[in-house]
Amino acid sequence: MSVNMRFSKRTEGVTGSAIRELFKLTARPGVISFGGGNPSPAALPDDIVAEISRELVASNGKVLLQYGMTEGLPSLREALVPYILNEFSVKTDVSSVLPVTGSTQAFNLLLDAYTDPGDVILTENPTFLGATQAMHLHQLRVIPVDSDENGLDMDALGEAIRRYHPRMLYTIPTFQNPTGVTLSLERRKRIAELAAQYDILVAEDDPYHSLRYSGKALPTIKAFDTAGKVALMGSFSKVISPGLRVGFLVCDEPQLMRKCVICKQSDDLHTANLNQAIVEAYLRRNLLSPHVAQISKRYGAQMDCMLSCLENMQGVERFTRPEGGLFIFAWLRGGVNATDMLMKAVERGVAYVPGTHFYPDGGHDSTLRLNFSNADIPTIQRGMALLDESLKG
Amino acid sequence: MSVNMRFSKRTEGVTGSAIRELFKLTARPGVISFGGGNPSPAALPDDIVAEISRELVASNGKVLLQYGMTEGLPSLREALVPYILNEFSVKTDVSSVLPVTGSTQAFNLLLDAYTDPGDVILTENPTFLGATQAMHLHQLRVIPVDSDENGLDMDALGEAIRRYHPRMLYTIPTFQNPTGVTLSLERRKRIAELAAQYDILVAEDDPYHSLRYSGKALPTIKAFDTAGKVALMGSFSKVISPGLRVGFLVCDEPQLMRKCVICKQSDDLHTANLNQAIVEAYLRRNLLSPHVAQISKRYGAQMDCMLSCLENMQGVERFTRPEGGLFIFAWLRGGVNATDMLMKAVERGVAYVPGTHFYPDGGHDSTLRLNFSNADIPTIQRGMALLDESLKG
Numbered sequence: 001m002s003v004n005m006r007f008s009k010r011t012e013g014v015t016g017s018a019i020r021e022l023f024k025l026t027a028r029p030g031v032i033s034f035g036g037g038n039p040s041p042a043a044l045p046d047d048i049v050a051e052i053s054r055e056l057v058a059s060n061g062k063v064l065l066q067y068g069m070t071e072g073l074p075s076l077r078e079a080l081v082p083y084i085l086n087e088f089s090v091k092t093d094v095s096s097v098l099p100v101t102g103s104t105q106a107f108n109l110l111l112d113a114y115t116d117p118g119d120v121i122l123t124e125n126p127t128f129l130g131a132t133q134a135m136h137l138h139q140l141r142v143i144p145v146d147s148d149e150n151g152l153d154m155d156a157l158g159e160a161i162r163r164y165h166p167r168m169l170y171t172i173p174t175f176q177n178p179t180g181v182t183l184s185l186e187r188r189k190r191i192a193e194l195a196a197q198y199d200i201l202v203a204e205d206d207p208y209h210s211l212r213y214s215g216k217a218l219p220t221i222k223a224f225d226t227a228g229k230v231a232l233m234g235s236f237s238k239v240i241s242p243g244l245r246v247g248f249l250v251c252d253e254p255q256l257m258r259k260c261v262i263c264k265q266s267d268d269l270h271t272a273n274l275n276q277a278i279v280e281a282y283l284r285r286n287l288l289s290p291h292v293a294q295i296s297k298r299y300g301a302q303m304d305c306m307l308s309c310l311e312n313m314q315g316v317e318r319f320t321r322p323e324g325g326l327f328i329f330a331w332l333r334g335g336v337n338a339t340d341m342l343m344k345a346v347e348r349g350v351a352y353v354p355g356t357h358f359y360p361d362g363g364h365d366s367t368l369r370l371n372f373s374n375a376d377i378p379t380i381q382r383g384m385a386l387l388d389e390s391l392k393g
Numbered sequence: 394m395s396v397n398m399r400f401s402k403r404t405e406g407v408t409g410s411a412i413r414e415l416f417k418l419t420a421r422p423g424v425i426s427f428g429g430g431n432p433s434p435a436a437l438p439d440d441i442v443a444e445i446s447r448e449l450v451a452s453n454g455k456v457l458l459q460y461g462m463t464e465g466l467p468s469l470r471e472a473l474v475p476y477i478l479n480e481f482s483v484k485t486d487v488s489s490v491l492p493v494t495g496s497t498q499a500f501n502l503l504l505d506a507y508t509d510p511g512d513v514i515l516t517e518n519p520t521f522l523g524a525t526q527a528m529h530l531h532q533l534r535v536i537p538v539d540s541d542e543n544g545l546d547m548d549a550l551g552e553a554i555r556r557y558h559p560r561m562l563y564t565i566p567t568f569q570n571p572t573g574v575t576l577s578l579e580r581r582k583r584i585a586e587l588a589a590q591y592d593i594l595v596a597e598d599d600p601y602h603s604l605r606y607s608g609k610a611l612p613t614i615k616a617f618d619t620a621g622k623v624a625l626m627g628s629f630s631k632v633i634s635p636g637l638r639v640g641f642l643v644c645d646e647p648q649l650m651r652k653c654v655i656c657k658q659s660d661d662l663h664t665a666n667l668n669q670a671i672v673e674a675y676l677r678r679n680l681l682s683p684h685v686a687q688i689s690k691r692y693g694a695q696m697d698c699m700l701s702c703l704e705n706m707q708g709v710e711r712f713t714r715p716e717g718g719l720f721i722f723a724w725l726r727g728g729v730n731a732t733d734m735l736m737k738a739v740e741r742g743v744a745y746v747p748g749t750h751f752y753p754d755g756g757h758d759s760t761l762r763l764n765f766s767n768a769d770i771p772t773i774q775r776g777m778a779l780l781d782e783s784l785k786g
Contacts, residue, residue, distance in 0.1 A: 005646065005648055005649070007506055007507060007648070007649070007652050008505060008506055008507055008508055008509050008652075009509050010505065010509075011505070011506055011652045011655060011656065014655055015655070016651070016654065016655040016658060017658055020462075020463065020658070036460070037460075038459060038460055039459070041455045041459070044454060044455055044458040044459060045458070046450055046451065046454025046455055046457075046458060047451070047454075049450050049454060049458060050446070050447045050448075050449075050450035050451040050454060051447065053443070053446035053447055053450055053667070054443045054446055054447035055443075056443075057439055057442050057443035057446055058439065058443040061437060061439025061440075061442060061443060062434045062437055062439055063636075064636050065437040065438070065439060065442060065633075065634035065635075065636045065637065066431060066432070066434070066437060066634070066635060066636050067429070067430075067431055067630075067635040067636060068636055069413075070413065101494060101638075101660075101661040101665075102661050102662055104658075104659065104660070104661055104662045105660060105661045108659050108660055108661075112401060112403065112404070112530070113400055113401055113404055114401055115401055116401050116402050116403075130658065130659070130662070133655075133658060133659055134659040137505070137655075137656065137659050237460075240458075241458035241459070242458070242459060242460040243456075243457050243458045243459050243460060243461055243665060243666040243667065244458065244665055244666075244667065245494075245661055245662070245663070245664070245665040255398060255400070256398070256400070258409070259400050259401075259404045261409065262404060262407055262408070262409040262526075262530075263530065265409060265413070265497075265523065265526060266497065266501050266526055266527040266530050267494075267497070267498060267501055267660060267661075268494040268495050268497055268498045268638055268660075268661065269495055269497045269523070269638070270638070271638070272494075272636060272637055272638040272665055272668050273636035273637075274446070274636065274637065274667070274668070275665050275667070275668070
């Protein structure tokens with residue numbers, strides 16, 4: 001094949017997740033990783049899933065192993081409706097809920113169904129790299145909007161809306177990736193209003209919603225959506241297992257849902273039935289709430305430990321103080337470049353993700369994202385000590 | 394939301410799989426369906442998969458429930474290499490094999506990575522509706538090329554290449570959907586040559602390859618590809634379970650594979666680990682070959698039964714005589730419209746898919762596709778008698 005092979009325009013300049021590539025470099029034996037967004041191994045319910053899998057296939061295998069509907073397992077969709085009401089404060093119905101192959105797919109479907117190349121999409125600044133990559137593959141114009149300790153800055157958002165006439169807004173309102181920051185109640189209401197007023201589709205990505213360790217749960221933006229302008233994306237990756245690849249999309253605009261289903265037909269026809277049924281079992285047997293309570297206790301303690309370590313680190317100028325989720329975001333003192341420091345840190349035995357990767361326009365070189373869910377407390381203490389040494393040295 | 398809501402251009406005029414919609418209409422209790430492409434319930438190995446699932450999660454759950462690599466489970470990729478050599482006559486290596494979420498995804502990734510709107514893609518005429526839909530969602534210009542009892546007509550293909558300068562060719566060379574026809578050895582070689590000569594990427598879709606009931610296995614087109622211009626797509630849907638959603642892509646052009654991986658990151662991040670591991674267990678424990686032998690015996694007998702029934706049907710002018718796969722294609726006598734007849738047939742208690750849906754340009758109204766894998770022999774006999782009555786009355 002010719003070395004000058006031509007590929008699609010949509011993939012031009014899209015290099016793949018820098019983070020996923022980084023992991024390959026930093027995945028040396030013995031290196032403590034604060035880099036990923038991985039659940040703790042202890043939080044992965046292998047015993048329960050092993051037994052449930054066997055039971056589900058043994059009792060209903062002729063259905064689960066056969067083709068399923070693109071719209072998802074009817075019994076899972078039914079179970080999702082009360083779950084979404086209780087957990088996300090969103091009243092929905094079976095026809096507005098679509099099980100998907102991880103919430104990654106939900107966002108991709110929304111972009112497929114709703115955007116054309118050249119459309120403007122607003123995002124938090126910084127934001128989730130995977131989402132930015134999906135935007136670039138859809139050839140969108142990505143406009144980052146500044147956020148503060150309460151999430152998206154409303155003045156900056158208003159200005160961006162008036163200036164750029166965006167087609168969509170992508171936001172992670174709760175325990176945001178990478179900052180851990182949560183959008184305030186008032187701003188949630190305001191975003192729902194702005195979406196209706198300016199005809200903007202809000203893609204509300206809420207995978208960390210249930211992982212709250214302090215403070216009071218907030219309703220989603222979708223809960224304030226009276227105009228059908230908010231699509232909510234949820235995931236079971238952080239609360240059951242990422243390896244199962246099951247999430248959901250809530251969208252009560254029938255035409256948009258139909259377009260998403262059509263696009264999903266070409267994506268993967270349907271989400272694997274067994275995986276959907278495992279999630280359904282978690283919901284119907286009331287296994288999810290106690291599991292989330294258990295892992296929240298663990299993650300909360302790990303977060304507190306990491307925050308304590310950060311308080312004592314001279315090289316760290318400031319850092320976010322999340323009430324949940326998986327991540328803390330930090331700013332280094334004295335303009336230290338987090339990318340330059342990374343390989344030195346890895347040599348000492350600790351890894352993180354330089355924050356610059358999360359800014360669609362780059363820059364912000366003295367920032368870094370730290371994950372506290374994957375490592376246990378002694379490991380966090382060791383890793384943070386190594387990070388402190390890297391900063392000093 | 395406004396009733397005049399605007400959606401993406403790529404989804405304009407794409408109405409979703411007519412077949413999947415048809416199934417909803419024809420799925421009445423008691424109706425014998427020759428409509429789908431579903432494996433027989435008896436062919437779905439629920440007992441084995443139940444036990445394997447439990448065992449895999451119990452022994453390796455901390456890995457399988459965690460995030461995986463977009464490139465797939467390394468151990469599955471290793472197991473796929475000898476499988477693809479033995480079964481598809483293609484010598485490949487781990488880096489050229491990508492596990493995917495059903496071969497549907499493989500084709501979508503190739504289109505994402507390799508095509509731009511307006512590009513020309515050639516297909517058999519008729520061809521798989523799901524593939525045509527993916528082409529339309531990528532805003533390609535679809536040019537159907539006539540095929541005969543040995544597959545794609547080489548003169549028509551040559552002419553279409555010279556006239557339309559296609560970017561890709563999509564083909565199902567073995568037991569084609571919907572015709573059941575198999576591309577001859579000579580034509581396979583010739584297509585590999587044409588692809589190299591005219592710089593056309595061949596997307597070779599071969600999900601039925603292993604389901605051969607008579608005749609001799611043929612090498613894939615990919616087996617004759619010395620120029621890296623053929624991408625092979627395979628599936629475990631027809632030989633283990635469609636509900637698991639596991640297939641594979643073979644592509645030995647590193648840049649193209651890399652682009653596909655990048656697009657997969659945004660599609661679903663990775664294929665569910667447990668599902669990959671179940672397929673791997675089938676390969677490593679030598680469970681697949683005996684299972685395929687068993688279901689081939691069943692499907693072969695069912696096909697022979699259906700062919701015998703067709704021989705005695707006055708209303709059928711001609712039909713294909715496949716050596717494997719899941720489908721027979723038939724032409725009705727006297728210009729009977731298969732779409733008009735369908736609801737009458739359903740009222741009598743039998744369903745099929747009108748062949749017109751498989752022709753990208755429509756027409757061919759007197760054709761129909763019959764599936765013989767899902768129903769057992771007594772049911773096939775009853776259903777074909779009902780079809781005969783529908784034709785007579």
